[in-house]
Structures are given as structure tokens and as C-alpha cells.
Amino acid sequence: MAEATAYQVIGTRPVRPDGADKVTGRAIYGADVRMAGMLHGKVLRSPHAHARIKSIDTSKAEALPGVKAVVTHKDLPEAPDKIANLGEGAVNLKFLSNNVLAQEKALYRGHAIAAVAAVNVHVAEEAVNLIEVEYDILPSVLTAPEAMEDGAPILHDGMTTTSLGEKTDRESNVASHYRFTLGDVAEGFKQADLIIEREFDTATVHQGYIEPHNATAMWNEEGHVTIWTSTQGAFVVQKQSSEVLGIPVSQVSVIPAEIGGGFGGKIPVYLEPVAALLSRKTGQAVKLVMSRTEEFESTGPTPGSRLNVKMGATKDGRVVAAEASLAFEAGAFPGSPVGPGGMCIFSPYSFPNMQVDGYDVVVNKPKTTAYRAPGATNAAFASETIMDEFAEQLGIDPLQLRVMNGAKEGDRRVDGPTHPRIGFLETVHAALEHEHYNTPLEGPNRGRGVASGFWFNVGLQSSVVINVNSDGTVSLVEGSTDIGGTRASIAMQAAEVLGIPYESVRPTVAGTDGVGYTDVTGGSRTTFATGYAAYEAANDVVRQMKERLAERWNAETEEGATALTAEDVTYSGGVFGCSKDAGKSVSFQEMAELMPRTGGPISGRATVQPRGVGGAFATHIVDVEVDPDTGKVSILRYTAVQDVGKAIHPSYVEGQIQGGVTQGVGWALNEAYLYREDGNMSNASFLDYRMPTCLDLPMIDTVLVEVPNPGHPFGVRGVGEVPIVPPPAAVANAIYRATGQRMTDLPMSPGYVLDKMQS
Amino acid sequence: MATRIHVQTTLNGEAVEFLCDSRQSLLEVLRDDLGFTGTKEGCSNGNCGACSLQVDGVLVDSCLVLAAEVDGQAVNTIEGLASPAQLHPLQQKFLEHAALQCGICTPGFIMAAKALLEKNPKPTEHEVRYWLAGNLCRCTGYDKIVRAVLDAAETMEASA
Numbered sequence: 001m002a003e004a005t006a007y008q009v010i011g012t013r014p015v016r017p018d019g020a021d022k023v024t025g026r027a028i029y030g031a032d033v034r035m036a037g038m039l040h041g042k043v044l045r046s047p048h049a050h051a052r053i054k055s056i057d058t059s060k061a062e063a064l065p066g067v068k069a070v071v072t073h074k075d076l077p078e079a080p081d082k083i084a085n086l087g088e089g090a091v092n093l094k095f096l097s098n099n100v101l102a103q104e105k106a107l108y109r110g111h112a113i114a115a116v117a118a119v120n121v122h123v124a125e126e127a128v129n130l131i132e133v134e135y136d137i138l139p140s141v142l143t144a145p146e147a148m149e150d151g152a153p154i155l156h157d158g159m160t161t162t163s164l165g166e167k168t169d170r171e172s173n174v175a176s177h178y179r180f181t182l183g184d185v186a187e188g189f190k191q192a193d194l195i196i197e198r199e200f201d202t203a204t205v206h207q208g209y210i211e212p213h214n215a216t217a218m219w220n221e222e223g224h225v226t227i228w229t230s231t232q233g234a235f236v237v238q239k240q241s242s243e244v245l246g247i248p249v250s251q252v253s254v255i256p257a258e259i260g261g262g263f264g265g266k267i268p269v270y271l272e273p274v275a276a277l278l279s280r281k282t283g284q285a286v287k288l289v290m291s292r293t294e295e296f297e298s299t300g301p302t303p304g305s306r307l308n309v310k311m312g313a314t315k316d317g318r319v320v321a322a323e324a325s326l327a328f329e330a331g332a333f334p335g336s337p338v339g340p341g342g343m344c345i346f347s348p349y350s351f352p353n354m355q356v357d358g359y360d361v362v363v364n365k366p367k368t369t370a371y372r373a374p375g376a377t378n379a380a381f382a383s384e385t386i387m388d389e390f391a392e393q394l395g396i397d398p399l400q401l402r403v404m405n406g407a408k409e410g411d412r413r414v415d416g417p418t419h420p421r422i423g424f425l426e427t428v429h430a431a432l433e434h435e436h437y438n439t440p441l442e443g444p445n446r447g448r449g450v451a452s453g454f455w456f457n458v459g460l461q462s463s464v465v466i467n468v469n470s471d472g473t474v475s476l477v478e479g480s481t482d483i484g485g486t487r488a489s490i491a492m493q494a495a496e497v498l499g500i501p502y503e504s505v506r507p508t509v510a511g512t513d514g515v516g517y518t519d520v521t522g523g524s525r526t527t528f529a530t531g532y533a534a535y536e537a538a539n540d541v542v543r544q545m546k547e548r549l550a551e552r553w554n555a556e557t558e559e560g561a562t563a564l565t566a567e568d569v570t571y572s573g574g575v576f577g578c579s580k581d582a583g584k585s586v587s588f589q590e591m592a593e594l595m596p597r598t599g600g601p602i603s604g605r606a607t608v609q610p611r612g613v614g615g616a617f618a619t620h621i622v623d624v625e626v627d628p629d630t631g632k633v634s635i636l637r638y639t640a641v642q643d644v645g646k647a648i649h650p651s652y653v654e655g656q657i658q659g660g661v662t663q664g665v666g667w668a669l670n671e672a673y674l675y676r677e678d679g680n681m682s683n684a685s686f687l688d689y690r691m692p693t694c695l696d697l698p699m700i701d702t703v704l705v706e707v708p709n710p711g712h713p714f715g716v717r718g719v720g721e722v723p724i725v726p727p728p729a730a731v732a733n734a735i736y737r738a739t740g741q742r743m744t745d746l747p748m749s750p751g752y753v754l755d756k757m758q759s
Numbered sequence: 760m761a762t763r764i765h766v767q768t769t770l771n772g773e774a775v776e777f778l779c780d781s782r783q784s785l786l787e788v789l790r791d792d793l794g795f796t797g798t799k800e801g802c803s804n805g806n807c808g809a810c811s812l813q814v815d816g817v818l819v820d821s822c823l824v825l826a827a828e829v830d831g832q833a834v835n836t837i838e839g840l841a842s843p844a845q846l847h848p849l850q851q852k853f854l855e856h857a858a859l860q861c862g863i864c865t866p867g868f869i870m871a872a873k874a875l876l877e878k879n880p881k882p883t884e885h886e887v888r889y890w891l892a893g894n895l896c897r898c899t900g901y902d903k904i905v906r907a908v909l910d911a912a913e914t915m916e917a918s919a
Contacts, residue, residue: 023850027862207897210861483860485857693901697901699902699905
């Protein structure tokens with residue numbers, strides 16, 4: 001392990017290689033792609049939350065001058081009702097296909113029904129309005145508790161609950177039910193002196209990336225489809241598009257454009273297969289870009305949830321039992337992140353008895369998709385609120401309570417895995433010692449809250465190739481789309497191994513034809529796993545250079561001398577030497593120049609599937625002030641402490657934390673899908689779906705605790721997701737200290753807080 | 760289709776003329792017809808600020824300006840900010856402070872900050888936050904953006 005290692009590149013703060021192009025407007029994002037003769041498309045979307053589609057008449061649209069093609073679900077091949085692993089976990093192909101273009105039913109307001117390609121977007125919009133759809137409007141159901149009731153409208157005819165792995169026979173909106181158990185909660189509650197049980201509700205929220213979804217596709221005369229798109233994973237788009245379109249993966253090339261934010265929301269395909277169908281019909285490239293309304297009504301979101309949590313503690317502050325029942329909205333098709341929610345809810349702690357039941361419930365809302373630590377933020381809002389109540393009622397400092405119950409290496413999570421070396425307690429101690437926590441908060445209507453959070457992070461698969469240039473610089477080809485500076489954090493790891501300056505590594509994000517399989521930029525995996533691949537590929541370069549130098553030096557040596565092997569060649573600080581001959585020395589640059597005379601070009605390559613994923617923990621401190629007249633909550637000060645393993649690029653790590661905190665604050669205070677009775681969303685714009693602006697926040701202090709992950713050569717842990725987990729609970733606990741009222745619903749908007757204060 | 764409108768304007772200091780439909784926004788003409796895709800589209804209804812640019816020195820959301828309106832006016836976009844030799848101080852400071860992650864909101868933020876510093880060369884943190892509240896960023900939490908703007912103001916003031 002590398003704790004004491006002095007790094008040359010790692011831990012510095014260089015400017016990212018794509019920086020200049022991104023501050024000058026030169027970088028090409030998905031919506032900036034243009035092709036000769038390109039057509040523009042528009043999607044017709046359901047105005048109803050739940051309706052049977054009786055007929056679709058496209059004739060008037062097709063007759064409009066400038067319209068080149070119209071497609072509906074009839075243009076897609078019949079999708080099998082089977083589960084496939086498409087890089088985002090298991091996906092039912094029929095559901096995926098039906099989400100791209102509705103087949104028999106529209107299952108949510110905004111569900112894609114048909115699409116048009118025309119000479120420009122205005123004609124396409126006019127044409128979409130000429131498509132006549134006959135609907136049989138059905139009653140809709142919008143929340144998990146309602147959808148679980150007897151007699152609730154059923155979304156999927158014939159769908160029954162899979163409970164604890166067994167198929168049941170009753171038709172239901174509950175797609176599945178799981179249970180995690182550790183110890184015996186009933187026994188645990190018997191030991192408790194204080195038991196707190198609460199019900200929590202959290203609203204549906206959106207990822208809110210600023211760049212709308214987009215796709216440009218060209219289906220050429222040989223049946224090959226090329227797709228330009230802003231995506232978190234080119235290979236996922238390739239695989240999902242090939243499945244939906246019913247063509248081999250080799251017939252789909254995906255070229256990832258720069259991506260304007262994703263947060264999990266740019267993993268599934270929405271527009272890509274539709275653009276491809278329109279291109280096949282027209283023989284032209286077709287571009288589709290969503291409007292902001294379409295973004296809210298048809299993509300994302302992350303689930304609203306009903307959380308019932310019961311926890312028991314002894315008088316001296318030991319939590320002895322914790323039980324949770326989590327019901328998450330999946331949206332129109334199964335697949336909410338209720339599983340990850342259950343994996344994370346109690347995992348900062350070593351409670352001896354735990355049980356979690358999770359329910360994945362379909363409702364008439366857009367199919368939910370990942371959003372930064374998906375499921376964990378909902379879950380932590382409940383458990384971290386009850387931890388705060390224990391602290392208050394038992395007269396224990398809330399951070400000390402976390403010290404007393406905190407998880408350490410060797411403790412088991414409720415879902416089975418045992419924690420490896422983790423840094424949760426280190427984050428709590430750093431918070432305890434922080435000046436923020438030790439500065440009294442003064443003034444009326446003010447309160448300080450703390451909360452912790454866990455996200456397990458993922459590894460998955462990555463590929464990297466490093467090509468050595470003759471001047472001693474290298475090009476690095478990787479497949480992880482860069483959403484926040486990962487070109488830099490990956491290149492830095494290669495530069496560290498190669499002993500060359502950061503500026504000598506030129507990273508490029510390649511498409512599906514240009515690099516080996518690489519999973520999504522998500523799960524906080526990119527700097528960890530693709531960085532690992534860069535480390536291995538750089539070592540592959542060094543190994544090849546050592547072999548060549550051993551051979552070269554042998555050729556120079558007099559006959560009879562013992563032959564050198566690669567093991568005899570050392571490499572340090574950018575210079576090769578020989579352990580058996582101190583006089584030999586060749587720099588990386590000299591070796592690069594020698595390539596044509598030592599066997600030709602050198603490319604290092606690595607494909608990895610690293611297993612040593614290090615989980616991430618965070619502990620946050622927030623000060624709020626609550627306006628007693630309006631209930632509006634202002635954030636006065638925020639400090640986020642996080643175990644980051646090893647910060648490759650500290651500024652970019654801080655940025656991940658600050659961004660995660662801000663999204664969490666938005667989730668806590670303002671953001672929510674608001675629905676009318678008929679199932680239509682009433683706030684599908686950035687004006688009415690109120691995300692934090694810079695006027696809503698103070699500076700966000702970060703503390704990077706570095707407990708190296710033993711599963712990564714530099715100790716890296718994923719950092720991107722866990723910072724969104726504690727904020728809603730931390731803010732709720734702060735509001736409690738300010739008002740004396742416990743918050744059980746998200747968002748804690750002014751009206752809600754005021755109601756609580758006046759109750 | 761209605762008769763197309765002939766517009767003569769100055770784009771980043773160069774005379775430019777184009778034909779547009781009455782319904783086309785300045786943002787659409789810049790991006791789709793003139794190929795100036797540095798100005799970004801995030802919402803098309805004036806709520807996110809990604810399409811911020813200046814018309815005759817005034818900061819606008821170009822999605823809310825009709826292309827026909829800029830006849831005879833000077834349009835300045837992100838593409839015109841850097842000189843051939845070097846980035847504008849705002850651009851440089853955004854890079855140094857890691858004030859962008861995905862970068863989609865960055866051109867809008869930089870153009871909005873430029874307009875601020877022209878009006879108020881020495882803004883306080885609160886003034887920066889107030890002025891930039893019309894621009895949404897979902898990645899950074901704004902901390903590093905505000906620092907970059909404050910630092911750029913100082914740099915520009917020192918070299919002025």
C-alpha cells in the first residue's frame with residue numbers, strides 16, 4: 001500500500017485536458033452534432049398518465065410537406081419478455097422496448113407514442129400534432145402506498161409479485177419484494193430501552209442535468225447504425241439499441257459526444273433507437289433532442305418512497321435493533337433502486353440485529369433510473385433522522401452516538417457483505433474535531449444538524465490502451481465518458497506509473513469501435529476502475545520497455561556474461577536502470593525514441609474488472625435558519641467530511657462533494673414532482689421544479705479524509721455519489737434543532753415546515 | 760411558410776447576415792443555421808441561463824430573443840471571448856478553480872459573469888451569487904464558480 005509514498009502527479013491539481021475546449025464553447029456535445037442532410041425529429045408523447053392505445057393514425061402527419069417519416073412501436077421488432085444484463089443491471093427487454101415507444105398502453109404522461117422526422121424541428125413539431133391517437137383513458141396511480149392498495153389500478157396485466165425469490169399468483173403493482181436479515185430484530189428490540197418508529201415519505205425528484213437528452217443516428221445502406229449521443233456509457237447504448245432494434249451489437253457503433261451531466265439519468269436509451277428507426281426509413285441522419293418538459297415527464301426520475309423505520313437503543317446509546325420497510329416507486333416499469341436503498345440504510349453502523357424489507361412498486365410515472373447513490377438518500381433520510389432522535393432523547397452528542405455504533409472493518413452489512421478497511425469512524429472523528437462543529441451556533445430560529453451516509457460504489461469493467469509516441473509522450477485511449485474531469489484523473493494515474501509529466505499523457509474518450517468494453521461512467525467507478533486500467537496499461541508499457549532494454553543491453557554485452565532479464569531492469573523517476581550495472585541508464589523519452597530499433601511501436605493495454613471496491617462514507621454538518629413566518633429554510637453553513645481513499649485530483653474530488661451536497665440540499669428543501677389528480681405533472685420546468693441556484697447556498701466546505709482502499713493501487717475510493725446521501729437528513733435534523741419539530745417528509749418546503757411549526 | 764426575414768448583425772465583431780423565420784429564436788439561428796454551437800440550450804424558456812450571451816452589451820437568454828430582433832445590433836457569444844493567444848481571464852480562472860465539471864452551463868456562466876464584471880468590476884461574493892442566480896449549474900454546487908469569478912475580477916482589476 002501506498003500511504004507513505006510521495007507521488008509526483010497524484011494529489012496535484014492540473015487543468016483538465018478538455019478544459020480549454022469547454023470554456024470556449026468549442027467542445028462538441030450531443031446536441032452540437034450535425035451531419036449533411038440531417039433531419040430533425042420530434043416525439044409524440046402521451047397526454048395521459050394511463051391509457052390503452054386504441055389506434056394511431058399517422059396519415060395527416062405523413063402528408064405534411066417537409067415530413068420524411070413517422071414511426072410507432074409497430075416499427076420495432078417484437079421484444080422478448082426476458083431479462084438481459086445490459087450494463088445497467090438486469091433489464092426486461094420487453095419493458096425496455098415498450099418504454100422507447102409505447103405498445104399497447106401509455107403508462108405515464110410523457111410516454112413516447114410515435115416520432116416524426118422532418119426537414120426542421122418546427123415542421124416535426126407541427127407533424128407530431130397531426131398524429132391522431134385514440135386513447136381509452138384508465139384510472140392512474142401515482143405513489144407506492146396507493147399502488148400497493150387492494151383495488152388499485154393495475155399497470156401491467158398479468159404481472160404478479162416475486163416475493164423473496166418466489167413467484168406469487170396475485171396480480172399486483174408490486175413487482176418484487178426482498179428481505180435482508182442480520183441477527184434477530186425481535187430479540188434486539190427486547191433489549192432496547194428506547195424504541196422509535198416513524199413513517200417517512202419522500203417525493204419523486206429528477207437528476208436535473210442541464211443538457212437535455214439527444215441522439216443523432218445514421219442507418220446506412222449496409223444496415224450499419226452509427227449513433228452520436230451524450231451518454232454515460234457508449235457500450236450500454238450500443239447493447240440496449242441493438243436489443244431494441246433486433247440487430248447484432250457489431251452493427252451498432254456509438255460515438256459518445258461530450259456530455260452535459262448525467263448523475264445516472266443518461267444511462268438508459270430513450271431517443272437512440274427512435275432516431276435509428278427514423279434514419280432507416282429516410283436514409284438520412286436524424287437528430288432528436290428533448291425539451292426540458294420532456295426531460296421531466298419522460299426521463300429519470302429517482303423514486304418517491306414510503307419508508308417505515310423502527311429502531312431500538314439501550315440507555316447508554318447502543319442501537320440494538322433496526323428494522324425498515326421500504327416501498328419505492330419504480331415508475332411505469334419495474335426496477336427502482338430499492339435494493340441499493342436497503343443495502344445502504346444501516347450500513348454506516350454495526351447494529352447487531354437488522355432487517356430490511358424492500359418493495360419495488362410500479363406507478364404511472366416515468367420509469368425511474370439511477371440518480372447519484374440511487375436509493376441511499378431516501379433511506380438515509382429515515383435512519384439518520386431516528387439516529388438524531390436517539391441522540392437527543394438519550395442526551396448523547398449525535399456524532400458521539402455515531403462513534404459508539406459506527407461500522408469498522410469486519411462488521412457485516414445487513415445485505416451480507418463484510419466491510420473491508422473503511423473510513424467511516426475517521427469521518428466522524430474529523431467532524432467532531434472540525435472548527436465548524438466546535439463553534440457555537442447563535443441566534444434565534446437556528447439549528448445545527450449532522451448526518452452520515454454510505455454508498456458501496458462499484459467496479460465493473462474498463463479497458464485502456466496507452467500508445468507511446470516517439471518523443472516520450474503517450475496517448476491514452478479509454479471508454480469512460482468524462483462528466484467531471486475523469487480524463488484528468490485517469491491520465492494522472494498513468495503519468496504516475498510512467499514517471500512522466502501529466503501534460504505528457506493525452507487522454508481520449510473513444511467510442512465503441514475505438515476501445516475495449518467499458519461500463520458506464522457511474523457508480524463512482526471511473527477514477528477507481530478506469531484509473532485502475534490506466535495503471536495496469538502503464539505498467540504494461542513499462543514491462544515492455546524493460547524487456548526491450550534487457551535484450552538491448554544483452555546485445556551490447558561481451559560474450560560469456562550472464563544474460564539480463566526484464567527483472568534486472570529497474571524503473572524509477574522516469575529512468576530505466578540495471579540492478580546489476582549501475583552505469584546503465586535510459587530515460588523514458590530515450591526509450592521511446594528507440595522504439596523503431598527495438599521491435600517497433602509500444603502499446604500498453606489493460607482490461608480490468610477490479611473486485612476490491614472500497615465503499616464510501618460521509619458525515620455532514622449543516623447550520624440552518626428557519627424563517628418563523630414563512631417556514632423557509634436557509635443554509636447558513638455546510639461542511640462535508642468524506643473518506644475519499646486517495647484524492648487523485650483534490651479539486652475535482654471537492655467538486656464532486658460540493659455538487660452532491662447541493663443536489664442533496666435541493667432534494668431536502670425544494671425539489672419534487674407535483675402532480676394533478678389526473679396524473680399530469682404540474683411543474684415540468686426549471687422555473688417550477690426549483691433546483692438550488694448559487695443564491696441559495698453558501699460556500700461548501702469539504703474535508704477529504706484519506707483512508708486508502710486496499711483494493712486499488714493508489715488507494716482510490718469512488719467519491720461521486722455518497723455526498724448526496726446525508727444532506728436531507730442533516731438538514732432535517734438542523735431544522736429540528738431550530739424549531740423543535742421532526743421532519744418526516746421531503747421536500748421540506750416552506751409550506752410543509754410552516755405547517756409542522758404551527759401543528 | 761411566411762416570408763423569411765433578412766437580418767444584418769455583428770457577431771463577435773464580424774458583420775454577419777442571415778435569413779430567418781419569424782418564429783426562430785436567436786439561439787436556434789446561432790446554433791442550427793450559423794454553426795455557433797458554443798451557446799448551449801438547456802431549457803428554451805429562460806430558466807437555466809445556459810444560452811446567456813450579450814446583445815449590444817446587454818446580458819440575455821438567447822432562447823427568449825427572436826433572431827429577427829438582433830437586426831442592426833451586436834451579438835457577442837462565448838466563441839468571441841478568447842483572443843488567439845490566450846483565454847479571457849474568466850475562462851482561465853474557471854479552469855484553474857475547477858469551476859466546471861460537465862461544462863454545459865459554463866459558456867452561459869462565463870458570459871453572465873462577463874456582463875457582471877463590466878457593470879461591477881469589484882463584486883462581493885453576495886453580488887456574484889445574486890447576479891448569477893439566473894444560471895443553473897447542477898454539477899459544482901457553485902462554490903468553485905463563485906471563487907473563479909471573484910478571482911477573475913481581481914485579476915482583471917489588477918491588469919486594468
